[in-house]
Amino acid sequence: MDRPICPPKIAIIGAGIGGLALAIGLTRRNVDYTIYEAGSQFSAVGAGIALGPNSLRAMTLIDPRLMELYKGISRGNRSPEKAHIFADFMLAEPGFGVNSGWEGAPVGSKDFTKSGAHRKDLLDIMTRLFPTENVRFSKRAVEVRQTGQKVVIQFADGEAVDVDAVIGCDGAKGVTRHAVLTENYPDHVTARYSGRYVYRVVIPPTEAQQALGAYADDGKMFLGPGHYFALYKMSGGRLNLVAGRQKNDEWTHDQWTQDVTREEMLADFKGCDPRLIELLGSANPTRWGLFHHPSTPTYLKGHVVLLGDAAHASTPHQGSGAGQCLEDALVLSHLLAMVTDTSHLEAAFDVYDAICRPRGQKIVRTSNEAGHLYTLTHPECGEDITKVVANANQRFKWIWTHDLEADLKLAEQQFAALHG
Numbered sequence: 277m278d279r280p281i282c283p284p285k286i287a288i289i290g291a292g293i294g295g296l297a298l299a300i301g302l303t304r305r306n307v308d309y310t311i312y313e314a315g316s317q318f319s320a321v322g323a324g325i326a327l328g329p330n331s332l333r334a335m336t337l338i339d340p341r342l343m344e345l346y347k348g349i350s351r352g353n354r355s356p357e358k359a360h361i362f363a364d365f366m367l368a369e370p371g372f373g374v375n376s377g378w379e380g381a382p383v384g385s386k387d388f389t390k391s392g393a394h395r396k397d398l399l400d401i402m403t404r405l406f407p408t409e410n411v412r413f414s415k416r417a418v419e420v421r422q423t424g425q426k427v428v429i430q431f432a433d434g435e436a437v438d439v440d441a442v443i444g445c446d447g448a449k450g451v452t453r454h455a456v457l458t459e460n461y462p463d464h465v466t467a468r469y470s471g472r473y474v475y476r477v478v479i480p481p482t483e484a485q486q487a488l489g490a491y492a493d494d495g496k497m498f499l500g501p502g503h504y505f506a507l508y509k510m511s512g513g514r515l516n517l518v519a520g521r522q523k524n525d526e527w528t529h530d531q532w533t534q535d536v537t538r539e540e541m542l543a544d545f546k547g548c549d550p551r552l553i554e555l556l557g558s559a560n561p562t563r564w565g566l567f568h569h570p571s572t573p574t575y576l577k578g579h580v581v582l583l584g585d586a587a588h589a590s591t592p593h594q595g596s597g598a599g600q601c602l603e604d605a606l607v608l609s610h611l612l613a614m615v616t617d618t619s620h621l622e623a624a625f626d627v628y629d630a631i632c633r634p635r636g637q638k639i640v641r642t643s644n645e646a647g648h649l650y651t652l653t654h655p656e657c658g659e660d661i662t663k664v665v666a667n668a669n670q671r672f673k674w675i676w677t678h679d680l681e682a683d684l685k686l687a688e689q690q691f692a693a694l695h696g
């Protein structure tokens with residue numbers, strides 16, 4: 277394919293996993309861009325990220341070096357026979373269910389290999405794969421508007437730039453979602469509270485081993501009515517613990533995080549096994565409200581397009597949000613590499629929307645269902661742990677086995693058909 281004579285000027289807003297994955301994909305495909313990031317540096321916030329096989333395939337297809345670097349920072353289950361297990365499903369009650377006859381049951385698939393890393397380590401390896409001079413830090417976009425064929429980005433510091441296209445990777449609360457949806461779909465702009473919040477803590481290997489013994493070796497879910505604990509290994513053998521609570525009431529705090537007292541945090545898991553309570557005790561008592569976009573009718577408006585959480589913020593119950601960032605970035609970078617003229621941009625964005633949005637939307641919906649499954653409030657499975665395990669064993673296959681190379685072929689065909 278001929279390279280563009282006058283390549284489009286592309287701005288990426290946001291340097292999270294979505295923005296960086298796109299930057300890597302575009303760099304690999306010789307497409308120029310600038311990233312505008314509100315923070316003064318790459319983010320170091322967050323804990324563990326678990327990635328399914330679809331995410332790892334996306335990494336390889338974006339740039340095989342990303343996958344190679346990821347191998348160096350990621351961890352799977354400790355026991356070789358558990359390599360393909362997402363998690364053993366136990367109960368959170370004292371004795372983990374063993375006292376009441378439940379020995380635990382595996383959820384996984386031969387198509388899956390357990391893998392997780394610390395978000396900071398992931399961002400660190402990603403930043404090695406594109407020129408950092410392409411990033412402008414401390415640039416908070418406050419407005420994005422299309423004027424004719426150009427898009428103007430207004431920044432909080434007073435600067436305005438005009439570009440041919442904006443890729444909004446600015447997360448669930450970003451300004452690009454407003455630019456794309458406010459006019460035609462005003463009810464779909466704002467993320468909704470899912471009725472669930474989590475506490476998060478990263479536990480050093482020795483502490484995890486002391487508290488849980490062999491239970492700390494491999495991925496585990498401990499489930500109870502209205503609550504769950506998810507545990508898995510990540511970089512350096514540390515244990516990522518997410519303790520979730522379902523309450524169904526409104527989120528009244530003005531931020532998406534809320535500091536509470538240690539007593540309030542532990543009261544959320546009253547009656548759970550003391551080993552879990554001990555591990556949770558070392559967490560900062562901060563509630564992370566889980567917000568999501570239940571529906572996003574389109575990912576684009578003119579030359580502004582959404583990617584990652586800006587497009588489809590999801591609850592984390594299927595460990596798929598970052599994976600969808602990688603998939604989006606793969607398809608969009610592949611399409612943008614075929615754009616030889618700015619007049620092709622809308623066709624590229626239409627194809628991206630057609631390929632990525634149905635899958636992204638299904639992830640948001642099924643992930644929220646999984647939240648009900650783990651808190652034993654799923655309408656079909658309720659507190660029947662056997663049904664919960666059976667449901668979980670069916671739930672992930674379509675996510676993990678998705679054929680990304682077929683997506684890329686389809687993208688090529690549809691793009692060629694649209695721009696003639």
Ligand SMILES: Cc1cc2nc3c(=O)[nH]c(=O)nc-3n(C[C@H](O)[C@H](O)[C@H](O)COP(=O)(O)OP(=O)(O)OC[C@H]3O[C@@H](n4cnc5c(N)ncnc54)[C@H](O)[C@@H]3O)c2cc1C
Pocket residue numbers: 289290291292293294295312313314315319324325326327415416417418445446447448449450451474476518564583584585586590591592594595596597598599600601
């Ligand atoms: C508790 C929890 C656990 C999770 N676990 C997993 C997991 O195990 N596996 C998984 O795949 N996913 C997981 N996720 C989801 C995953 O973290 C997200 O889907 C992913 O990080 C989203 O990346 P992003 O780049 O789209 O957005 P973000 O990470 O939100 O990045 C957005 C970037 O844009 C910048 N920005 C925002 N506004 C502006 C602006 N106006 N101007 C300029 N810059 C701006 C921000 O500073 C930030 O750097 C989890 C999420 C949560 C909450």
